[in-house]
Amino acid sequence: MQSAERRVNETLRLLPITSLFVLATILAGCNAERRKSDAELGLNPQQIAGRKIYDNYCDRCHEPYSTSGKQGPPLKGVFTKPYLPLSGLPANDERVGEIIRFGRSKMPGFGQALSDKQVRDLLVYMHTL
Numbered sequence: 481m482q483s484a485e486r487r488v489n490e491t492l493r494l495l496p497i498t499s500l501f502v503l504a505t506i507l508a509g510c511n512a513e514r515r516k517s518d519a520e521l522g523l524n525p526q527q528i529a530g531r532k533i534y535d536n537y538c539d540r541c542h543e544p545y546s547t548s549g550k551q552g553p554p555l556k557g558v559f560t561k562p563y564l565p566l567s568g569l570p571a572n573d574e575r576v577g578e579i580i581r582f583g584r585s586k587m588p589g590f591g592q593a594l595s596d597k598q599v600r601d602l603l604v605y606m607h608t609l
């Protein structure tokens with residue numbers, strides 16, 4: 481009888497800690513951005529093809545929808561300003577296409593991995609960021 485009582489007491493003592501942990505987990509879950517579908521983003525077929533390439537080749541180093549940095553600078557709004565934030569190069573298809581093909585300092589080039597059409601699709605998608 482006494483040990484059962486002790487167990488109840490023990491449980492009650494841990495309750496605030498447990499609920500705090502549960503609450504923290506829920507809050508962390510809410511904080512993580514849910515990935516939007518292609519339809520929610522209103523992407524056309526070419527942009528969808530470009531998004532797949534982005535996910536495969538660029539996403540691990542560049543955030544597309546947030547301003548937090550990964551290994552490389554975020555590419556959110558990359559074509560909305562006249563110049564690229566880091567290099568100061570003009571933000572146009574020619575310069576960005578060259579960066580994709582040839583790379584830049586710590587960024588590898590993707591000219592071998594991607595066809596001209598894939599680079600074009602990728603650029604078209606990046607205009608939606």
Ligand code: HEC
Pocket residue numbers: 534537538539540541542551552553555558564565566567568569576579580584585586587588590602
């Ligand atoms: C291994 C990590 C990595 C991958 C993968 C990568 N990048 Fe980068 N990227 C970087 C780094 C680091 C820089 C900054 C280079 C510098 O110092 O100028 C950069 C720079 C850039 C810039 C120029 C930004 C500016 O403000 O000057 C663009 C545009 C860019 N990357 C696009 C892409 C695209 C598109 C892809 C996918 C095809 C890609 N990157 C894949 C790491 C990466």
